[in-house]
Amino acid sequence: MSSLNTFVKRRDLLVCVDSDGCAMDTMNCKHIYSFGPCMVEEWGLGEWRAQILKRWNEINLYQVTRGINRFKGLAMALTEINEKYTRIPGIDTLNEWCATTHALSMPALREAIPTYSEGEGRECLSKALAWSQAVNESINRLPEELKVPFEGAKEGLEAAHAVCDVAIVSSANREAVVEEWEKFGLIPLADIMLTQDIGSKAYCIGEMLKFGYDKTRTLMVGDAMGDLDAARQNGVYYFPILPGREAESWQELVDEGLERLGNSTFGGEYQDKKIKEFMDNFK
Numbered sequence: 001m002s003s004l005n006t007f008v009k010r011r012d013l014l015v016c017v018d019s020d021g022c023a024m025d026t027m028n029c030k031h032i033y034s035f036g037p038c039m040v041e042e043w044g045l046g047e048w049r050a051q052i053l054k055r056w057n058e059i060n061l062y063q064v065t066r067g068i069n070r071f072k073g074l075a076m077a078l079t080e081i082n083e084k085y086t087r088i089p090g091i092d093t094l095n096e097w098c099a100t101t102h103a104l105s106m107p108a109l110r111e112a113i114p115t116y117s118e119g120e121g122r123e124c125l126s127k128a129l130a131w132s133q134a135v136n137e138s139i140n141r142l143p144e145e146l147k148v149p150f151e152g153a154k155e156g157l158e159a160a161h162a163v164c165d166v167a168i169v170s171s172a173n174r175e176a177v178v179e180e181w182e183k184f185g186l187i188p189l190a191d192i193m194l195t196q197d198i199g200s201k202a203y204c205i206g207e208m209l210k211f212g213y214d215k216t217r218t219l220m221v222g223d224a225m226g227d228l229d230a231a232r233q234n235g236v237y238y239f240p241i242l243p244g245r246e247a248e249s250w251q252e253l254v255d256e257g258l259e260r261l262g263n264s265t266f267g268g269e270y271q272d273k274k275i276k277e278f279m280d281n282f283k
Contacts, residue, residue: 001178002192004207010191013164013261014213016205017190018222020172021067022241023153024180027223029146031060034138039074042131048085055080064282066243067224069104069171069200070135071097074128090124097125103199104171106132136173149184150241152250157189159254160221163262165213168193169204169220169230201230209234219261221253228278237266240278 002008021027036056040049059065060073068076075091075098082088093116101108109129116122160166166189170177174195181187194204205220220231223241231238239257241249260266 001187001190004192004194004198007192007211009165009211009213011163011165012214012217014167014208014218015160015164015258015261016167016169016201016208016218016220016236017157017160018067018201018220018224018227018241019168019170019177019180021243022221022223022227022246023149023157023168023186024147025150025246026147026180027067028061029142030135030139031057033142033146034135035060035070035073038131038134038138039077042127042134043078043081043088045081045085048081052077052081052085061243062282064225064279066282067171067222067226069098069226070132070196071104071109071128074131088124090120090122093121094124094128096121103203105196105199107197136176139173139176140179144183147180147183149186150250151247152254153246154184154186154189156250156253157186159258161189161191163258164219165192166190167204167208168195169201169208170195171201171226172196201226202233205230205234205236209236216264216267217261219257219266228275237261237271238275238278240274240281242278242281245281 017023036053040046040052045052056077059076060068075094078088078091082091097112098104101112106129109125113122113125116125168190172195174197177195198204215235218236219239220227220236221239221241223243228238239253260270
């Protein structure tokens, strides 16, 4: 699997594809069993566990904020908890870091913590880092039968890889993505893997465009608003894998989406239709 330093452009078409909740049916189980419960544990929120976990899942799975970066989702949830349930010391510092950091990742957070003065803000950032590490460890312990590709995802990736360069662009932990894609034989269907440690999805798409791809021949395949935003920030097209309609979405990518990308008919009416379907699906 190539890195940004070793990648070589092979084709004129580029498909960037998200992993969790898009290619892999792992998003629900990770949030339900790992992300939310680890937050409750780290901040001692057991008194309000049921309400808080329900709200965590709403933010991260069932609203237009689905797929939000883990640290932004954490800051959003803790801000609400601070207002509704109990004081979260240093929450303003976590919000500030999320808004100003060059990368919403564990390495960036680990690097930033020593630059803050001792106190509640620094402690909140340290707890966020500990939470993120605990999440990764919890995900690694999840039963393997919970982590499988969506129906049609492998066939969709095979079709894409036959005519396009394929980049995994995910905000998930790299080790988890490697493990999941290797287990189901998906690694050979991608040319490069760009995950949380590299930077935001928008940054990763931008780095791929530097290899010389035309924006009108570049597609981001995803299931969340962050994927659409990343595509828009780079001026490339977006194809949604609709939550709850994943198999149908992958089949349409094979039957129509890839052909339209190749013959320059993806933009305009078809792109507008796909984005409307994506937004309407959250309603």
